[in-house]
Amino acid sequence: MxxxxxxxxxxxxxxxxxxxxxxxxxxxxxxxxxxxxxxxxxxxxxxxxxxxxxxxxxxxxxxxxxxxxxxxxxxxxxxxxxxxxxxxxxxxxxxxxxxxxxxxxxxxxxxxxxxxxxxxxxxxxxxxxxxxxxxxxxxxxxxxxxxxxxxxxxxxxxxxxxxxxxxxxxxxxxxxxxxxxxxxxxxxxxxxxxxxxxxxxxxxxxxxxxLGQEYVGVLNLGEDFVRPNSGIGHPGMQAPFGVYETRYGYVTIAMSPFKTLYQVLEAPHLAVYDDLETLFAKRDEVWEKVNAETRKYRRGELLEKLLDADIWCAPVHDIRAAAEDPQVTHLGxxxxxxxxxxxxxxxxxxxxxxxxxxxxxxxxxxxxxxxxxxxxxxxxxxxxxxxxxxxxxxxxxxxx
Missing domain, CATH: 3.40.50.10540 (Crotonobetainyl-coa:carnitine coa-transferase; domain 1)
Structure with a gap:
């Protein structure tokens, strides 16, 4: 052919x-x-x-x-x-x-x-x-x-x-x-x-x-990126965007409604952080609070709960685990x-x-x-x- x-x-x-x-x-x-x-x-x-x-x-x-x-x-x-x-x-x-x-x-x-x-x-x-x-x-x-x-x-x-x-x-x-x-x-x-x-x-x-969006942000908004001290996944992003611990392994959580996340985690005390400015200004603190909740779950259990609520999330794989992931296998x-x-x-x-x-x-x-x-x-x-x-x-x- x-x-x-x-x-x-x-x-x-x-x-x-x-x-x-x-x-x-x-x-x-x-x-x-x-x-x-x-x-x-x-x-x-x-x-x-x-x-x-x-x-x-x-x-x-x-x-x-x-x-x-x-x-x-x-x-x-x-x-x-x-x-x-x-x-x-x-x-x-x-x-x-x-x-x-x-x-x-x-x-x-x-x-x-x-x-x-x-x-x-x-x-x-x-x-x-x-x-x-x-x-x-x-x-x-x-x-x-x-x-x-x-x-x-x-x-x-x-x-x-x-x-x-x-x-x-x-x-x-x-x-x-x-x-x-x-x-x-x-x-x-x-x-x-x-x-x-x-x-x-x-x-x-x-x-x-x-790095187009990073340059446009810095050069036009008058701000410089400062890396967070936590597992937040990008220096320009607010919580919860980042990497979180579970009882075994790690997960990533991307752009998702914070209210939905804390409800799924059964952590209503996190509601006090639920506005954009606070989620950015206190992102390290929020990460610590969310991480304390995710650590209560086995990774598979947490992913199932988050995905059922349409929270954007995924496991953090090493190379060997990624190679055996069901979607990687399905796609050949x-x-x-x-x-x-x-x-x-x-x-x-x-x-x-x-x-x-x-x-x-x-x-x-x-x-x-x-x-x-x-x-x-x-x-x-x-x-x-x-x-x-x-x-x-x-x-x-x-x-x-």
């Missing part, structure tokens, strides 16, 4: 998280993503892991998470022979993706103008930390650094302790979504006009865009693929459902350069030339 992006060919020079997640999303929808890695070492994420452990004894969970449905070719990009080959490939490509520091690939002859010269229809998507010019252009643009600079970390955690980064790479993942958004927009424009273009995405701009969000070295790898399945062109997992994350020979053969490179590249060390191929 054709997929939505069948026929779209992408040369993917990206590494780590932002670019690879973007190209994986496109690959899930059918794009032919050719992952161009460094000869020998490959993507930097291959050497990073969690818990100081490796999936199957050798593979990085970080890499396995973001690189399914791709083919890998491992090349020495400093070689002039390789440069000539890549430009031959670019003649047939639709999209180039890269997220090196600004100027790094251009110095090697792989900038937008280089690709445009051989293929005016090319769409060149460039991801960076802070943009491609300005006072921070040479700074490392890592996810946690961007969270801090943009204001997310300062808004997170309790006010009587240090601010807390998000427990996931939000800036990188938002950057990936913006890459997809830009690439798909450029592809649609090219369908209408025949013109390619350069798409620039940076983590700082993406993070600010996703935990998938797997077979990897030649790691064995069965559990992954998060495609998040978007398409009625006519469903996304599927067709390939595991590749080994370094695993598909180099077949990729070059598809582009018309003779077998002896491929062998010469390998002999010279300008291409490495890992056997599955």
């Amino acid at each position: 054709d997929k939505a992006l069948s026929g779209v060919k992408i040369l993917d020079f990206s590494h780590l998280l932002q670019g690879p997640f973007a190209t994986q999303l496109l690959a899930d929808m059918g794009a032919d993503v050719i992952k161009v890695e460094r000869a020998g070492a490959g993507d930097m994420f291959r050497s990073m892991t969690f818990f100081a452990k490796w999936v199957g004894g050798s593979e990085s969970p970080n890499f396995l998470a973001w690189n399914r449905n791709k083919r890998s070719i491992a090349l020495n990009l400093k070689s002039r022979k390789v440069h000539a080959l890549v430009m031959r490939m670019a003649e047939q490509a639709d999209v180039v993706v890269q997220n090196f520091r600004p100027g790094v690939l251009a110095k090697l002859g792989y900038g937008y103008e280089d690709f445009k010269a051989v293929n005016p229809r090319i769409i060149y998507c460039s991801g960076s930390g802070y943009g491609e010019d300005g006072p921070y252009v040479d700074r490392p643009g890592q996810d946690m650094l961007i969270q801090g600079l943009a204001g997310l970390i300062a808004n997170t955690g309790r006010g009587d302790a240090a601010p807390v980064p998000a427990g996931a790479g939000l800036a990188d993942q938002i950057g990936a979504m913006n890459m997809v958004y830009g690439i798909l927009s450029a592809l649609y424009y090219r369908e209408k006009t025949g013109k390619g273009q350069k798409v620039e995405v940076n983590l700082l701009a993406g993070m600010l865009a996703h 969000l935990i998938a797997s693929y077979e990897h030649p070295k790691a064995g069965t790898v559990k992954v998060i399945g495609p998040a978007v459902r398409m009625s006519e062109t469903p996304a599927t997992i067709d390939r595991p994350a590749p080994l370094v350069g695993q598909h180099g020979r077949e990729i070059l053969a598809e582009f018309g490179v003779p077998a002896d030339e491929i062998a010469a590249l390998e002999a010279a060390g300008d291409m490495t191929v890992a056997e599955a």
Whole structure:
């Protein structure tokens, strides 16, 4: 079955998280993503892991998470022979993706103008930390650094302790979504006009865009966010919005009528707090009072009572519990693929459902350069030339 992006060919020079997640999303929808890695070492994420452990004894969970449905070719990009080959490939490509520091690939002859010269229809998507010019252009643009600079970390955690980064790479993942958004927009424009273009995405701009309501609030209302000292879930919100204890585990309670909440909790003494200004001004005090009530219940019992009253609530899961949640199971969000070295790898399945062109997992994350020979053969490179590249060390191929 054709997929939505069948026929779209992408040369993917990206590494780590932002670019690879973007190209994986496109690959899930059918794009032919050719992952161009460094000869020998490959993507930097291959050497990073969690818990100081490796999936199957050798593979990085970080890499396995973001690189399914791709083919890998491992090349020495400093070689002039390789440069000539890549430009031959670019003649047939639709999209180039890269997220090196600004100027790094251009110095090697792989900038937008280089690709445009051989293929005016090319769409060149460039991801960076802070943009491609300005006072921070040479700074490392890592996810946690961007969270801090943009204001997310300062808004997170309790006010009587240090601010807390998000427990996931939000800036990188938002950057990936913006890459997809830009690439798909450029592809649609090219369908209408025949013109390619350069798409620039940076983590700082993406993070600010996703803090839009916080910035509009502060810049227009003359107030600064102050983190609460309790489990209130946002520095701009009043009680009861937050995280609460039960006899076993935690629950979240979101925007809900306070009167309904204290009635369900059988705590009429909380009625004295039931107006908007008080719920904000005394939110830590209110949190303590509500938390004292929620601690009387088992978590499942409390959730049942709250949901029956249409209170917005949910359990607080860790990763393992979330993976086994009935709704996650119903949606089929935990998938797997077979990897030649790691064995069965559990992954998060495609998040978007398409009625006519469903996304599927067709390939595991590749080994370094695993598909180099077949990729070059598809582009018309003779077998002896491929062998010469390998002999010279300008291409490495890992056997599955």
